[in-house]
Amino acid sequence: MKKRLFTGLQPSGQLHLGNYFGALKPFADTYQEYESFLMVADYHSLTSLKNPTELRANVVEVVRAYLALGVEPSKAVIFKQSDVQEHTELAWIFETLVTVPFLMQAHAYKDKVAKGIEPTAGLFNYPMLMAADILLYDTDVVPVGGDQRQHVEYAREAANKFNLSFGQTFTEPTEKILENVAIVPGVDGQKMSKSYKNTIPLFGFKEEITAAVMSIVTDSSGERPENVYAIHKLFKSETELASLYENNRGNYKVLKEALAEDIEAFVAPKRNKRESISVEDVKRVLAEGREKAHTIAASKMADVRQKIGVSL
Secondary structure, three states: OOOEEEEEEOOOOOOEHHHHHHHHHHHHHHHHHOEEEEEEOHHHHOOOOOOHHHHHHHHHHHHHHHHHOOOOHHHEEEEEHHHOOHHHHHHHHHHOOOOHHHHHOOHHHHHHHHOOOOOOHHHHHHHHHHHHHHHOOOOOEEEEOHHHHHHHHHHHHHHHHHHHHHOOOOOOOEEEEOOOOOOOEOOOOOEOOHHHOOOOEOOOOHHHHHHHHHOOOOOOOOOOOHHHHHHHOOOOOHHHHHHHHHHOOOOHHHHHHHHHHHHHHHHHHHHHHHHOOOHHHHHHHHHHHHHHHHHHHHHHHHHHHHHHOOOO
């Protein structure tokens, strides 16, 4: 039997190149090797997004993006987190097992607070909802970037604490570190993130892409703009880029324009495929995924309720 893989993506803003190289592409490239679950993490997104109209639109865009990249709904369970209420129920149970000092060690929480994001209770407890997401489905493998390893470590700890307290129940997942996935820099040189408002849109029109690229912060002391080059390497090999950067030393405008053209050439066919996918198509995919995911989650939670003593 295939191992079970679980991944999720927040619909908290416009999809960008960091999402593509960090989550969308790795999943599309490997999901058929596993029994794959793809969750649209809409409850997680509430830690940063408080606009219901925008959230609904973003959910649709996440699903359209995966479908545009060739993910087949018949070969993966694609569902929305809020459609399976067992996620939040299990998160609460895990929260009664872990300590505040344990949650205070979360790198993601500390980093976001340091960046000025409001330290809400939801942001603080985020790791336990993520643990519930993963553990509900007896997940074997969670694909993550090297900087996200701790999320899976938290899920293992939650599983271990529950298993010790109430008996063997949850599979302890293993992280699949995406070694070849670069951390995509944003236009300010930091990791590209919606939270930092430094993104280049994945499905943006040419004018949007160009505007974002032209705003990339450059180091005027060097002959090669490193932030521009780091993004450019995602679309062309260093061999292909060598002469371009050698012949345009210090000419940042030309190099940015070249990057914008290469991104547009890459994005255009994917953007066209995305436009062909309707909202009704998305709703149908999510409805089918909800039934599959809920069947598994409900069975797991029936076992959990019995073990903790709330089922009579």
